Amino acid sequence: MSRPINRTALVTGSSRGIGRAIAERLGREGVLVAVHYARNEEAAEHTVKSIIADGGRAFQVRAEFGVPGDVDTLLEGLRAGLEELAEDVGLDILVNNAAIITSGTALEGTTPELFDRLMAVNARAPFFLTQRALPLLRDGGRIINISSGLTRFANPQEVAYAMSKAALEMIGLHFARYLGPRRITVNTVSPGITDTGHPSLLVPQIREALSNLAAFGRLAEPADIADVVAFLASDDARWITGSVIDASGGTMLG
Numbered sequence: 001m002s003r004p005i006n007r008t009a010l011v012t013g014s015s016r017g018i019g020r021a022i023a024e025r026l027g028r029e030g031v032l033v034a035v036h037y038a039r040n041e042e043a044a045e046h047t048v049k050s051i052i053a054d055g056g057r058a059f060q061v062r063a064e065f066g067v068p069g070d071v072d073t074l075l076e077g078l079r080a081g082l083e084e085l086a087e088d089v090g091l092d093i094l095v096n097n098a099a100i101i102t103s104g105t106a107l108e109g110t111t112p113e114l115f116d117r118l119m120a121v122n123a124r125a126p127f128f129l130t131q132r133a134l135p136l137l138r139d140g141g142r143i144i145n146i147s148s149g150l151t152r153f154a155n156p157q158e159v160a161y162a163m164s165k166a167a168l169e170m171i172g173l174h175f176a177r178y179l180g181p182r183r184i185t186v187n188t189v190s191p192g193i194t195d196t197g198h199p200s201l202l203v204p205q206i207r208e209a210l211s212n213l214a215a216f217g218r219l220a221e222p223a224d225i226a227d228v229v230a231f232l233a234s235d236d237a238r239w240i241t242g243s244v245i246d247a248s249g250g251t252m253l254g
């Protein structure tokens with residue numbers, strides 16, 4: 001028997017990794033999920049199929065961030081999917097998760113082009129997506145931004161990426177104030193190193209060293225982050241807004 005559809009969600013970048021785990025978790029709770037991706041259609045289809053196999057409902061939406069019209073393309077796809085599958089085009093949960101991650105780029109190797117791309121995908125797109133999604137967002141809704149522990153721990157190789165995430169965190173602060181009267185909460189989740197299949201994590205020495213950065217002595221699984229997002233998306237989190245939630249497993253506590 002299919003579960004009742006009460007809420008809808010858009011999870012950006014949910015074809016893979018943490019976004020996929022968030023989409024699957026929300027799907028298990030009966031939320032109709034828009035699975036957004038940039039290029040990897042096969043992976044997006046995999047996420048949609050896995051949600052449906054688990055008794056949920058989902059559809060995929062393609063839109064590459066950082067190109068002209070990116071947010072228009074995403075909102076068009078979102079509306080089309082909601083019109084087809086939901087009672088109306090209202091949105092309850094927006095998760096700004098999609099990002100490009102620069103690992104191993106030396107500080108000196110950060111070109112103006114890379115800097116602009118990081119800002120365009122990781123900060124500009126979620127800002128305008130959030131701004132433009134407001135008319136769709138129902139009162140009492142949820143906006144959750146996925147940042148990074150790198151706004152708190154220094155790693156000079158990734159300063160530009162960290163700057164893009166620091167900008168993203170401002171959405172949490174300022175939109176929370178703006179949307180309070182509509183009971184829409186806006187929060188940020190900051191993961192630490194999470195095992196999303198990066199090849200370097202297969203190297204035992206690297207894996208061990210990175211695992212030991214967390215108090216729990218292991219890497220995060222995507223589900224560890226998805227569970228925190230699901231809590232923030234729930235009614236139990238109605239009194240939390242404008243907050244940055246550290247979900248790094250106690251990384252670099254000292």
Ligand code: NDP
Nearest residue numbers: 013014015017018037038039040064065098099148193194
């Ligand atoms: P992945 O690289 O596994 O997945 C990235 C997702 O974003 C994919 O769905 C991808 O789509 C999409 N995406 C990438 N580029 C673009 C683009 N230009 N336009 C639109 N969508 C795009 O990411 P993770 O799961 O590792 O990370 C998820 C979030 O968590 C990110 O915000 C990241 O910064 C943050 N984070 C991750 C950590 C980690 O250790 N993994 C640690 C701390 C924070 P497609 O499949 O089509 O390429």
